[in-house]
Amino acid sequence: DRANALAAEIARIEARIAGSRMDEAADARLRKLEEAVIATRATLDAGAASLSVSLQPGAAITLDGAPLESGTQISLTRDARIDIPGVGTLAFRPPAGSDASLARHRAASDDLAAFLAAVGHADPAAAHAAARARAQDETALAALRSRLEAECPADPALGLPAGLDALRGALAGRDRPEPLALDAPQPPAEIDLRPFRTAEIEATARRQAALDSLQKAEVRGVELQGASDRAEGDRLRLAQELAADLAPLPDADLEARQAAARADEARALVDRETAGRAAKALDVEALHQQRERMVKKRERLQADLPNLAGEVARLEEQARTLGGEGPGQRAEAAREEAEAAEAAHARLKDEGDALALLLGVLREAQQDAARRYLRPITRRMEPFVRRLLPNASLAFTEDYKPGLLMRGGREEAAELLSKGTQEQLAVLTRIAFADLLIDKGKPASLVLDDALVFSDDDRFEVMTDILADAARRMQVIILSCRASAYRTVDATRLPLG
Structure with missing residues (x-):
């Protein structure tokens, strides 16, 4: 009866989810459309005139x-x-450029309206509410499926597989038993742990969903706060520049300068949006290749400069020899080409320097991120490494692999260590990552398949002690054909094959 009730509730929630178009991707699309409307509205307002009405x-x-x-x-x-x-x-007519801003705002508003019509909601608030309702339904669906699984376990003694269909098939054709009489001897009470397991699974699913939502909200809050701070800084800077420029001017010039400043502010907002989209699309490798191409092009232009100078001198000599018969004009054209080549060289050099600076900044940011994410792993690895190799420490590479082992004042590359040391460090690294996941509320299991085949007896004993300690925090599964090597380990042994 409980399983049938859960199955009916699952069917109702699945029907609601199937009827809702506001999934996570649609909600993200809606937020982007709302941001576009807000940005175009801000651009439109920046170039608009403000009318204050005060009447007698x-x-x-x-x-x-x-x-x-x-x-x-x-x-x-x-x-x-x-x-x-x-x-x-x-009669009021807005300044030049406002028509384009109004057109962009209307286009963004039309896109938002078309999206809302496609998903079947009247306004963004209702669409967001539908997205939240769908997310809650998906969380509840996962919890109900876990409860249904707990209600329909497998029973090897009866040859009954897990699942509601198997349970229905087993009970098909059977009559419901009569309730026990009050005076009949009652069987000994047994504690049914299934509701508790179901509640635990449901609470875990809800907690994970809440953590995911919190993480998304925090990232979204940081992005919005950064955008707000940048917009406020731009507004204050433009207001200060406008006040400084307009202070000594008469009223007529003040109004003209104010209109020009607002138009410049609107263009700056558009340029900032364009630059932001371009920055997101930047590819470090493509920038590096483009810089190399520009450097080669600059070198070719520098190599061509002496030839162009010689050609100019030759044409000038011909012009002096031939007079006004036409070579003078060609010499002037060659001189203009040389100047254009020098200007192109200067421009390409500036672009190359800018790209080199951008590449350096991106690499520094990448290295800083790698150091920040590697710090928790290095901290957890340090006691394991010192326990295995006294007075030694391990450094990781940017791709989270063991890089250098420092001991006795010497640095040794991880790939040059012995096979036994490499496999021991690999096992310790996995334990550190599993501990990190446990601290984040995401328990992990550690599975090792004959991972210590190259270890000597002393190192093997230390590693088994470390694994025994780790087994108190996580599930550790060791697959091995050497049963005698792990005879002293206090563990559950399951023979295979």
Whole structure:
């Protein structure tokens, strides 16, 4: 009965998930569309004029036929007409470039509306709510499936495999037993651990889902905070520059300079977005290859400069000899080509230097990230290495492999160590990674297949002690054809074959 109820609930949740289009990818797409609308709105507002309405009692004006109340703040991003009864009409036209910003904002808004229509939601809030509901349904579905699995275990004594279908087949054609009489002797009570195991599995699934959601929220919060800080810094800098430029100017010039500054700010925002997208698409290897091509091109241009200078001298001599018959014009053209080549050389040199600087910064960032992620592994490896090799320490490479072993004031490359030492360090590295996963709340098992075949007796004894200690924190499975070597290890032995 419990299994059937769980199966029905699973079917209902699966139907809800199948009917929802707001999966994780759709939610990420919606956030990008919202960010695009916000960015284009910010660009549009940066180039828009701000209208503050302050009216005397009893006065009335209209904007495109709609009345304006005192205290209203409006950003004018399109052509508008302000009617003042008894006075006249004020026509407003936004500065140049605002049409393009308005078109981009409308395109971003249309994309967002089309997406919402495709997923069947009226607004972004409802779509996000649907995405959260689907994520909750997926978490609940995983928990229910675990509970169903616990309710329908295999029973070797009855020859019954696991699963609801097998249980239904076993009970097909059987009558439901009558309930026990109150005065009948009751069987000894047994503790049914299945509800507790089910609750444990469900709690683990919910905890993992919560951790994943928290991690995504933290990453998203860092990204938004960084974007907010950068936007605020740009705004303050532009405001300071604008105030410094406009302070000594008369009112008419102030308005012109203010309009130009807002237009520059809008273009800067667009350029920043373009640069951000370009930076995300940067490929370090492609930049390196492009820099090498530019260096070779610069070298070819430098090699061509002497030939061009000689050609110029020859043409100048011909011009002096032939007079005004045409070589003078060719000499002037050759001189212009030489100047253009020098300018191209200077430009390519600047581009090469900029790419070299960018490549260096990217490599430093990559190395810093590698050091930051390797630090927890190195810290966990240190006691294992000192226990196996007294007064020794191990350094890792950027791809998380053992790199150098330092002992006795000497450095030894890991690939030059003996086979026994290499396999021992490999086992210790796996234990360190498993400990790291345990600290992150993700228990791991350690499986070794005859991993210590090259170890001498002393090292083998130390390694088995380390593995015994690790077995207190994690599951350790050792596959070996040498049963006698592990005879002293306190473990469960399962013969195979």
